[in-house]
Structure formats: C-alpha cells, structure tokens
Amino acid sequence: MRFALVGQPNCGKSTLFNQVAGYRAETGNFAGTTVTFTETKVRVLGDVIELVDLPGTYTLLGTNPAERVVLDYLITKPVDAILNVIDATHLVQGLTLTIELLELGRPVVLAINMMDEAQRQGLKVDGEALSRLLGIPVLPMIASRGQGIRETFTETWRVARDRKIPQPQLFSEEIEKSITDIYEILARGEYPVSRRALAVKLLEGDPEITSQMEKKHKGLTEKVHAHLDHLCDHSARQAVWLIATERQRLARELAKKVSKQGETHISLRDRLDDYLLHPFWGYVFLIGVLALFFSVVYGFGDLMVGPLVEFFDNITATVVNTIGTSTILAELVGGAVQGIAGGIAIVLPYLIPFLVGLGLLEDIGYLTRIAFLMDALMHRMGLHGKAIVPFILGYGCNVPAVMSTRIMEDKRDRFLAAALSTMVPCAARLSIIFGLAAFYLGPWVAVGIYLYNLLVIAVTGRIITSFMPEDSPGLIIEMPVYRLPTLRTVTAKAWFRIREFVFEAWPILIVGSIVLAALNHYNVTQYTDILFRPFTWALGVPDEVGTPLIFGIFRKELSLIMLAQAFGTTNFSSVLSPQQMISYTIFVVFYIPCLATMITIKNELGLKNMWLITGLSVVVALIAALLVRLLLLVF
Amino acid sequence: MEARLTQLGFLPGNKIRVIRTAPFRGPLLIDVEGREIVLGRGIAHHILVEKVE
Numbered sequence: 001m002r003f004a005l006v007g008q009p010n011c012g013k014s015t016l017f018n019q020v021a022g023y024r025a026e027t028g029n030f031a032g033t034t035v036t037f038t039e040t041k042v043r044v045l046g047d048v049i050e051l052v053d054l055p056g057t058y059t060l061l062g063t064n065p066a067e068r069v070v071l072d073y074l075i076t077k078p079v080d081a082i083l084n085v086i087d088a089t090h091l092v093q094g095l096t097l098t099i100e101l102l103e104l105g106r107p108v109v110l111a112i113n114m115m116d117e118a119q120r121q122g123l124k125v126d127g128e129a130l131s132r133l134l135g136i137p138v139l140p141m142i143a144s145r146g147q148g149i150r151e152t153f154t155e156t157w158r159v160a161r162d163r164k165i166p167q168p169q170l171f172s173e174e175i176e177k178s179i180t181d182i183y184e185i186l187a188r189g190e191y192p193v194s195r196r197a198l199a200v201k202l203l204e205g206d207p208e209i210t211s212q213m214e215k216k217h218k219g220l221t222e223k224v225h226a227h228l229d230h231l232c233d234h235s236a237r238q239a240v241w242l243i244a245t246e247r248q249r250l251a252r253e254l255a256k257k258v259s260k261q262g263e264t265h266i267s268l269r270d271r272l273d274d275y276l277l278h279p280f281w282g283y284v285f286l287i288g289v290l291a292l293f294f295s296v297v298y299g300f301g302d303l304m305v306g307p308l309v310e311f312f313d314n315i316t317a318t319v320v321n322t323i324g325t326s327t328i329l330a331e332l333v334g335g336a337v338q339g340i341a342g343g344i345a346i347v348l349p350y351l352i353p354f355l356v357g358l359g360l361l362e363d364i365g366y367l368t369r370i371a372f373l374m375d376a377l378m379h380r381m382g383l384h385g386k387a388i389v390p391f392i393l394g395y396g397c398n399v400p401a402v403m404s405t406r407i408m409e410d411k412r413d414r415f416l417a418a419a420l421s422t423m424v425p426c427a428a429r430l431s432i433i434f435g436l437a438a439f440y441l442g443p444w445v446a447v448g449i450y451l452y453n454l455l456v457i458a459v460t461g462r463i464i465t466s467f468m469p470e471d472s473p474g475l476i477i478e479m480p481v482y483r484l485p486t487l488r489t490v491t492a493k494a495w496f497r498i499r500e501f502v503f504e505a506w507p508i509l510i511v512g513s514i515v516l517a518a519l520n521h522y523n524v525t526q527y528t529d530i531l532f533r534p535f536t537w538a539l540g541v542p543d544e545v546g547t548p549l550i551f552g553i554f555r556k557e558l559s560l561i562m563l564a565q566a567f568g569t570t571n572f573s574s575v576l577s578p579q580q581m582i583s584y585t586i587f588v589v590f591y592i593p594c595l596a597t598m599i600t601i602k603n604e605l606g607l608k609n610m611w612l613i614t615g616l617s618v619v620v621a622l623i624a625a626l627l628v629r630l631l632l633l634v635f
Numbered sequence: 636m637e638a639r640l641t642q643l644g645f646l647p648g649n650k651i652r653v654i655r656t657a658p659f660r661g662p663l664l665i666d667v668e669g670r671e672i673v674l675g676r677g678i679a680h681h682i683l684v685e686k687v688e
Binding site for chain 2: 057058059061063089090092093096237240241244245248252273277279368371372373375376377384385474475476477478479
C-alpha cells in the first residue's frame, strides 16, 4: 500500500513524516522547506506501507514546481490513501485543500495537527462533527510530540483497505452543471483519480491535463471553452477563480460549524511582533540577535579550532617523522591529513554551531521576520527579503549559504543570491582579515574591509541587476507563528545539512589536498606563480603570493598559512607594505569561492553557474583590489 | 502570480487587514483568514481593495 502525506506549507507534515521515518525530510518553521518528495517505508498493523511526503502546497493548481510535483504525483501514481494534515489554527485555509483532495476520488484521512497550539489560542475544534460533515475520518494530532500519530496511521490503513472513497463537497449549481457535463465525455479509468477531478482541472485550465485530455477526446476543447465562457458570462469571473472562491466558501462554512473560538485575547505573537517587527526596536533587536548569534558561533568555533588544528599538526608531524621528510609518500599522506583536518578542524567547528543556531532561529519563526525587516534593503541589491538568509549564513561558511538559496523560488534570484553570498567573508577569510590586515595594521582596517566588502557586494548586486532585471514579483511568504523548537528537530536538521558537507564536499577537499601536496613535492609552485602573475602584477604584490592564492582555493585560510611558507617568514610586515597587505587581503576576500563552496554551487545550481560565479568573483576581486590600490596611491 | 495569491487566500470578496508595514517602503504584513502573509509592495500594489468598516 502507498500513502501520500499532503498538506499546506508549515502545517507540520514533515514533522509527522520524521516522527515515523526517522529524520529524512527537512523541516523548518519557514514556508516551503520541502520542495521534492521523500519516501519511506513504515509498518502499520503488520503491513509495510510506502509513505511519501509531498511538498507543502496551498492548492492543487500546479502553478509552481512544488505544487506540480504534488498534483502529478496524486493524479498519476497509485496512491491508496491520502493522509491530509492541516493546522488546527488555520482551519479555513487547511480545509480549502482538504475539499480539493476529496474531489480526487481517493480515500482520504484528515489529521488536525497542532491541537495544542489551538488550545492555547482558545480555539476548540470538533473533530467528530467535521468527520460527519466530510464523511471521512478526522483525527486530532500533535505531531511534534508524537500524539495521535498511531491512531491516524491505523485509520488511514483502514480506509485504504476498505477503499472508502469520500463524497466530494458540492459547489454551486452552475459550476456543478459544467463539471457533470464535461466529465461525461471523459472515458472511465483514464487516471487513477475520479473523472470529476479531471473535469475540475479542465475547467481550471490546467495546461498539462488539458493537452493530454484533448488528444484523447474529440470535441472536448470546444465543450470546455463553451462552459468557461458560460461561467465567465454568468459571474464576470474566470472559472478558476470561481472554483477557488467556492472552495473557500465551503471551507469557511465547515470551519464555522466545527470550531469555536473561546475568549479572543491578543496573542503572544501579536505582542511579540509589536516589538520584534517595530520600525526601530525591531532593528535593534535584529542587530542584537545577530551579534549574539555570531559571537556564540565564533566563540565556539575558536574554542575548537585551536586544539583541533594542533592535534592534526601533531599527526602530520608524526607522519613526517615515521615516513621521512620529502618523500612523495610523506607529502601525499600529509596532504590527505591536511584535507581531513580542513574539514574537521576548520569547517565543522563553525558549521555545526552555525547550523544549530540557524535551525533555532528558523524553528522559532524568526527567520521570516528577518526577511520582513530586511526586504526593503535587499531590494537595493536587486533581491528580496528572503535573500538575507544566505547572507547571514555566508559569514559563517559559504557552503550552507549556497545551500540555503533553495528557499528562493526564482532561478535568477537564486543565482544572484548565491553569487553575492559567496563574496561574504566566511570564518576562514575572517582569519586572514584578522591575521594579516588587523594584526599588522590595526583593528579599524578590519572594520574598513568588512564595510568595503558590503559596499562591493551591494554594487555588484546592482550591476548584475542591470543585466538581469529583477523579474520576481517580490516577497510573498507566510509569516509563521512563534514556536518553541524541540531539541530533536533542531539537532536532526543540523545533522541533515552537515551530512551534505561531509559526504559531498569533504571528499573532494581531501583529494584536492593530496593533489596539491603532489604538486608541491614536484616543485610545480614556481610555475604556478607565473600563472598568477597578471593578478600579482595588477595588485602590486610580490610574485610569491601566487601559490598561496592557489592554496586558498582549496581552503581560504591557507592563503595566509601558505604565505608564510612562500616568504619563508611569518613576519609579513618585513616583506609586504601596508598597501600590499590590504590589496592582498581584499583580493583574497573576494576571489574564487573555496572548492567546497564551488562544489556546493555545482550541486545546487549546475556546472555552468558554478563557473559563472567563479569567474565573476575573480573579476570582482580584481576590480575591488585595484580600486583600493588606486585609492591608497592617491591618499 | 494570480494563482499564488489565490492560494494564500487573496480572492475577490475576501476581507484582508494590513497588520503592519516594514519601514523604508518595506513589505506589508497582511491578515488573510487568520493567516499572516508578508507581501512585497510591488505585489501589494496590484491588489485592488475596497475599504470596509
């Protein structure tokens, strides 16, 4: 048997899925976290069930990729029962989708989730009454605490076994007439869904179903058009709107009958939002939250990086001692250790607290509020509020930053957000800004570099926008309620994201380190310096920095560490002038995102975009560094 | 676009309420059937409303 989990974004569908499947689906208090579907096997009353978690969808109109996935799946795949999850606190909206699901002519079970939240808000939902009205089993559930899940699955299994097809809720007479008239033309058994559902989809003008049906049925197009015209004349509205309005009317009536709102008091949410979204205090709080977030992440990272690096340096030393220096084997093993160390000692100490912290902000529901506050500013760069997430992430590590561009629907927006967020100085680049510029020239230089970085990113965004105009309509996102995150979901989510780094980017990092070690062994570095000569010449820095720049592609902080090796001294003030240090630091901050980030871009946006962003970053780095050099020459 | 708004409950005849707006011509926070939706000005511009109450 196969069950499909269907529900609107942020209704707790994925939470339910994870409760039964272990952690497989990404959850978040952010609309549209799931864009593809995940399958798992669960055991219900001794039967093995295929359970599929479909992306959250408000309706079955199939207008965006996530919805298309849901619609296609429900229409073409043999689903024995639909398990519909709705949020008790958003009954009307939830039931709109339920009504649409009932039309499909498949067994449906309705789970009303977040009953605890509803209770807190003084909302009473009568599940039994709703069950009678809809003619399907309705069960209360609190997915985050695992309550009501067993009962829901048992009931779903039962309706699937009995093939209990629910009666659809009827629309107004005019529309019903059109539906009946159209579905009578359709042949039986064409799809595993009811003919009524297909007729409705035809009236809604679903392009795929229309073109498939037109091929098989002569005269269908004319008939549908006649009805569309008729309905339009009748009400001066398009059929798709009429039907949507009808569904909402039905849902509103149902909700009225089965729910009772107790004492309405101003919710905690409104009171919190009065402060957190305040035109002034909202920003004060935002800065405070981000400051706390970064200091915790850096604090934890710093605490871990030191001992870990030392530990791996010891291993490298041991390796060299046992195998003997300057043999190719020692170099290769050393390279491998370096690669492993890069992952464990440099990336993970920042990545883990970052992802846990982000998960917390997301599950509490603050992330959408940041998007709300920052939308106006982000538009100056040709992006909207959602793009703030990759930017914030970028300061920790560009890898999760690029991954997080998934929350944006528009391809152009994703590209721009990814391109710009890779220019945000990550924790590794922080070590260069502080270890070189701030250490020798003072902390204000570091602050200056950070501000300059923001300026360059903003200008780059503007310039790209003039080539690729912003065509996305802007921000449309549901504002989630505040929720208390559970330890389990936050840690599981962090692991889910860390896994991607561990299994996808890290292996390549290790291989890259080994290759680099081999190059080093055969003294190829002299030649690589020549490769970078155009850059070093333009920046007015010594040729020797060429090789550290190549190392920097593998791991950004290597462009500082290898600088010591290239010059044979750690006192950089003796070999580089202040101007050279600044030019070098700025170039390093912008040029080529590290290998791990590049691989992530490839996975998220494709190979072409990876090269495009890489090329762009080199150009931006060069211009940004040159501008500063000129500026320093003038003053 | 129409479709996305429809999904979120922006339908002819529905009542909506602007809860708050973000500064610097930022987005609007709108109550639609008890659900709060953040809407950029660009889109909000295209929604025709009639004042009630």
